[in-house]
Amino acid sequence: MTGIIDSYIPVAIFLAVGLIMPPVTMFLVKQLSPRSRAANKYTTYESGSIPTGTARIQFNVEYYLYAIAFVLFDIEVLFLYPWATVYKGHGITTIAVVEMLVFVFILLFGYLYLWKKEALTWVK
Amino acid sequence: MDELMYLAPEIVVVATGLAILLAGIFLSPQSKNLLGYLATLGVLAALFLTVKSFELLTMQGFMVGYSIFSDTLNIDALSQFFKLIFLVVALIVAIAAIKYNENSDHTEEFYALMLFATFGMMIVASANDLIVLFCAFELASLATYGLAAFEKQNPRSLEAGMKYFVFGSVSAALMLFGMTFVYGATGTTSIPQIAANSGLLTSSPIGLVAVVLLIAGFGFKMALVPFHMWAPDTYQGAPSVVSSLLAAGSKKMGFVAAFRIFIVALAALQPDWQFAFTILAVVTMTFGNLVAVSQTSVKRMLAYSSLAQAGYIAMAFAVMSPLALTGGIMYALAHAFMKAGAFIAAGVVVWMVTSEKRGNLKIPDHLDNFKGLGKRMPLTAFSMMIFVFALAGIPPTAGFMAKFVLFSSTIAAGMTWLAIIAILNSALSLFYYARLVRYMYVLPPEGGKVSEPFPYAIALLVAVAGVLAMGIWPEPFVELATNAAMVLF
DSSP: OHHHHHHTHHHHHHHHHHHHHHHHHHHHHHHHSOOOOOGGGGSSSTTSOOOOSOSOOOOOSHHHHHHHHHHHHHHHHHHHHHHHHHHSSSSOHHHHHHHHHHHHHHHHHHHHHHHHTTSSSOOO | OHHHHHTHHHHHHHHHHHHHHHHHTTSOGGGGHHHHHHHHHHHHHHHHHHHHHHHHHEETTEEOOEEETTTTEEESHHHHHHHHHHHHHHHHHHHHHHHHTTTOTTHHHHHHHHHHHHHHHHHHHHBOBHHHHHHHHHHHHHHHHHHHTOOTTOHHHHHHHHHHHHHHHHHHHHHHHHHHHHHHHHSOOBHHHHHHTHHHHHTSTHHHHHHHHHHHHHHHHHTOTTSOTHHHHHHHHSOHHHHHHIIIIIHHHHHHHHIIIIIIITGGGHHHHHHHHHHHHHHHHHHHHHHHHTOOBHHHHHHHHHHHHHHHHHHHHHHOSHHHHHHHHHHHHHHHHHHHHHHHHHHHHHHHHHHHTOSOSSSTTBGGGGTTHHHHOHHHHHHHHHHHHHHHTOTTSHHHHHHHHHHHHHHHTTOHHHHHHHHHHHHHHHHHHHHHHHHHHTSOOSSOOOOOOHHHHHHHHHHHHHHHHHHHSOHHHHHHHHHHHHHTO
16 A cells, blocks of 8 residues: 555655746746836737737637548547457457448448538538 | 347337438428437337346346346346336437427437437446446437537527536546546456455545545436536526436436446445435435525426435435335336426426417526416326426325335434435425425416427326326336345345
């Protein structure tokens, strides 16, 4: 039991340093740095162009749908690798093929669904 | 292939879900009502198969259990009983949702998500391995997050979905964290193996940390105080049919998972979690009932009463005798009927108010909208009365029988003080239930007679039948629950 606790000592040191460092740094900066209260100080980009309009605009979600569809099939391929490594030599060839076909077909349902719901067409 | 036979109900549920998703994209919006009937048929078939599976499990008059898929799933009296609960709730919700989804463009998504959620709950009931349990738990949760936010034009529904999602994710993280501690201490994720190696858990504080994290993780799903913050907002904001699924189904998923993990896997730590659950049960039922008294939104009131009911069921953990577990498991089924029905009845009123555009439109489930419901919608009002009286525990309803078994087991186990608190709580709860009945039957109606849509009426009748059947003829249910409880000992 003490062995486990001992192995956490480095973590505890990290935690202590992590807790102490930010306040110390902030305190030092506050003591040492000069303060400026000019109007320019409060603009978004102090030495850049002046922003126009509001930041609360709506973005197109098309990319998001593409990303989700991509992840779906990415995972499918990923799952095929472990399947391929145990495929031979365990006497489960038939059941493995059936299982994988079920899996692929269920994902194919998803693809068909995406397609029919026009998630893959780029709406302007 | 034998193994697949035991999973027939689950396979039917998933196949129906996929078929609905596929059929939905080819059907025109007008013919999408068909999908509701298809879902109902699928759930009925699964229900039939589950009932049949009890025969498979009975051998020379005794219930036996089977482990399938390399011991990752258990098919036994407990799992089948909870599958029965989930399927009954799914059936009531599926029927009611035929009307809810009328002329909706997203019928197929609703039913597919609902069936996938049901499937997840069913697998949780069977899970014999922490990883399987977690995956199924998440499947059910993810599907219900989507359902809670199903009315995407309705800010309240979105709020409900968002809160449920955030809290659900945090609770899943806590639960998984707890599981990693269990795995770290015992070196296995299989529930029977953990039970066999439980000495490793008791010999170090890690076991205690795991218990705390797991109680917090499951407590969110079971909506035990102080992990309940999401429940009132979610149950109120979500569409009524979805609240019904959440309160009646998803909550039981937390309980069955907790039954398996605490009572079977972490049996060695019983004194620790028993103590924690005793406190949680008392706090939950008292808080739920006290806050429910001052609610004016009926769905919110039902949400708080649902907390109180979870407190009663959690008493099973506090008492931990076979009879108490029988009572807790029976209460889970009784609560499924009463709460699913009550939310559907509230949903009928919401439907009436929004389609008539009269009454309190801002909070369509406000108590004022229930005024004179006995004259306006006799069937809905009568069913609602049965449900709330059952929730309060008045004979001859399911609530009375379940409470009777649960409370008498508490007294038999020598925890009279707990039974007294629970009975006082039931008496307190009668106050706000009776107020609802007064609004429905004593106060004058504010509109003409409205006839309930057919699907809502059928869903209410199914729930009423269940509540009364359990109250009038409890023997088969007690027997099933006893068999289920025996699995845990």
